[in-house]
Amino acid sequence: MTEKVFIVGGTGHIGERCVQQLLNNNVHVTLYTRSPAKVQAKFPQAAIVEGDYNDLTPLEKGIAGHTRLFLLIADLVNMPHIKGAISAKACATGVKQIVDLSSLAVTLPWRSTFLGNTHRLSEEAILASRSSAVATADSITTGYVALRPTMFMTNHLWIDAQTIKNEGVLRHTADPDELEGWISNNDIGDLAAIVLQEPIEKHGDAVYEMTGCVLTPAQRIAALGKVAGREIGYTKISTKEKYDFLTTKMGMPHIMAMDLLGLFKGVNTVSVGLSVLLGREPESFEQWLEHNKDVFQ
Numbered sequence: 235m236t237e238k239v240f241i242v243g244g245t246g247h248i249g250e251r252c253v254q255q256l257l258n259n260n261v262h263v264t265l266y267t268r269s270p271a272k273v274q275a276k277f278p279q280a281a282i283v284e285g286d287y288n289d290l291t292p293l294e295k296g297i298a299g300h301t302r303l304f305l306l307i308a309d310l311v312n313m314p315h316i317k318g319a320i321s322a323k324a325c326a327t328g329v330k331q332i333v334d335l336s337s338l339a340v341t342l343p344w345r346s347t348f349l350g351n352t353h354r355l356s357e358e359a360i361l362a363s364r365s366s367a368v369a370t371a372d373s374i375t376t377g378y379v380a381l382r383p384t385m386f387m388t389n390h391l392w393i394d395a396q397t398i399k400n401e402g403v404l405r406h407t408a409d410p411d412e413l414e415g416w417i418s419n420n421d422i423g424d425l426a427a428i429v430l431q432e433p434i435e436k437h438g439d440a441v442y443e444m445t446g447c448v449l450t451p452a453q454r455i456a457a458l459g460k461v462a463g464r465e466i467g468y469t470k471i472s473t474k475e476k477y478d479f480l481t482t483k484m485g486m487p488h489i490m491a492m493d494l495l496g497l498f499k500g501v502n503t504v505s506v507g508l509s510v511l512l513g514r515e516p517e518s519f520e521q522w523l524e525h526n527k528d529v530f531q
């Protein structure tokens with residue numbers, strides 16, 4: 235492959251997996267990061283552009299010559315503006331495919347959630363910037379692939395790990411036998427890497443929903459208990475208790491905490507076709523826990 239892939243968000247849970255898969259296949263990769271030392275230590279073969287969302291000048295210069303872009307933005311409030319601006323620069327410099335980390339929350343009723351709305355506005359900003367680029371440059375349309383994952387398994391690392399480890403309990407608002415959808419960061423990173431290496435025409439403007447497995451809290455504590463080497467209990471808590479935990483204990487902003495009280499309630503079917511895209515079954519919660527068991531022991 236002679237193409238060059240520019241990666242925004244390549245040092246996080248999803249991006250790292252995507253970058254590693256591309257490097258394993260000898261794809262030329264450039265990471266946009268605030269922490270070049272972190273990238274050099276982890277991916278010595280990768281090219282680096284140092285920069286931040288606040289000033290996209292280094293990105294504008296660095297993205298020239300790249301044919302594809304992986305776009306993951308962590309700033310949820312300013313996401314639509316940042317994604318629109320980066321996508322405009324990418325289209326203007328001849329990038330032929332954008333693979334964007336969006337969210338399944340886009341499919342929830344219009345403006346019913348903060349997370350759904352910010353990801354939806356971001357998808358629209360990317361589409362709008364592409365239309366402007368085509369109108370002005372008369373260039374070949376850039377393919378835009380949106381990945382729409384459900385709730386990340388990695389949320390266990392930052393929301394639930396402390397209570398599981400210190401108190402031996404998982405606390406959540408769902409009934410013990412209520413099904414909820416989950417996705418592994420490895421599946422998201424792998425699918426991004428697959429799309430970025432396959433023909434651009436194959437995926438076109440695809441939207442890929444990503445729910446890898448559905449689990450009840452009772453099933454989650456059974457799996458957590460196995461890796462922790464002790465029994466983990468489940469306590470169903472009220473939405474007020476969860477809200478207080480997210481805001482007071484974790485410092486989460488109000489609008490995000492409101493969403494996390496039950497963001498994907500009722501969205502509980504595995505995405506048809508995900509195993510076709512991945513060329514394997516999506517990762518199970520047990521498999522994901524095996525990679526992260528140290529956190530829960």
Ligand SMILES: NC(=O)c1ccc[n+]([C@@H]2O[C@H](COP(=O)([O-])OP(=O)(O)OC[C@H]3O[C@@H](n4cnc5c(N)ncnc54)[C@H](OP(=O)(O)O)[C@@H]3O)[C@@H](O)[C@H]2O)c1
Pocket residue numbers: 242243244245246247248249266267268269272285286287288306307308309310335336337338383384385386388389
């Ligand atoms: N959690 C969920 O259930 C869920 C569900 C659906 C979608 N999502 C999406 O997933 C995203 C999070 O993905 P993740 O877990 O892989 O993230 P993560 O592990 O927190 O990694 C964040 C990445 O963003 C980069 N970054 C952060 N601030 C930056 C800045 N100011 N300038 C430049 N780069 C910056 C970091 O790069 P450096 O530190 O190297 O600069 C890092 O590579 C969310 O933003 C959301 O869109 C989440």
